[in-house]
Amino acid sequence: MTQTTSKDALVTSGLGVTYNKFVALADVDLNIRENSVHSIIGPNGAGKTTLFHALTGRVRPSSGKITLGGRDITNLSDNERVRRGIARSFQVTSLFPDLSVHENLRLAAQGRTPWQALAMWRRAESNRNAMATADEMLTRLSLTRVAHRAAGELAHGQQRRLEVGMAMAARPRVILMDEPTSGMGIDDIETMKDLIQGLATDHTVLFIEHNMGIVMNISDTVTVLRLGRKLVEGPPAMVRDDPEVKKAYLGNMITGDIA
């Protein structure tokens, strides 16, 4: 069983998920430390996405417990978990493509989806806090130059940063990111890497990533899943050199530099 400490943001103990009779996740104990960058890696089908679904409330665990800041959230709905401080950075679908970057961030800062917030446009206009948050976000996201461009017109890397910003704007305790650098060119990857590292000042970051260079470079802790179970967990250097991990990846992918 996992022991919760006051420095743990998110804890799972004995977490399991089955799809019909198929065991996609089994007996997973995790301690995600407050203000850490924690990555989840593993070969295809290891259960990474399923773990995220269980943490966000999209799928119901078949066993185990999840706590956020020491409070049991296992049976809470996805909306309630968002309210308690779990944010997931969604793919472009969470953006409102016709609104500007600044407007997207402002609406996210009000804790609403763009569609909901549009109904409250007048109030949104007068919400100084949301404006200030959006301004601050633009700098952190390196999006100041495109603040007034429509979100739908942004380049891929810029849109991915905006998605992260949408998650950050509601000031969540924990941010979950699913392959934040997928499909990016090298310059955008560097910017995203800096952004993720910077997030840990105010948030706890949990991310799934296939790019081992990034995982090894910016993670405080790496958890390796295989066949739905935790295989190894520890600091990047330890995980990279672990013989079980090398075997799981057939020696192919663990090549990233350690920061």
Ligand SMILES: Nc1ncnc2c1ncn2[C@@H]1O[C@H](COP(=O)(O)OP(=O)(O)OP(=O)(O)O)[C@@H](O)[C@H]1O
């Ligand atoms: N809705 C579902 N119904 C049945 N089986 C599922 C379902 N979703 C996922 N699975 C199975 O559960 C296992 C874990 O899948 P999951 O998507 O969590 O893995 P993953 O580590 O995210 O993989 P990848 O890196 O390929 O995205 C896989 O064998 C997958 O086929």
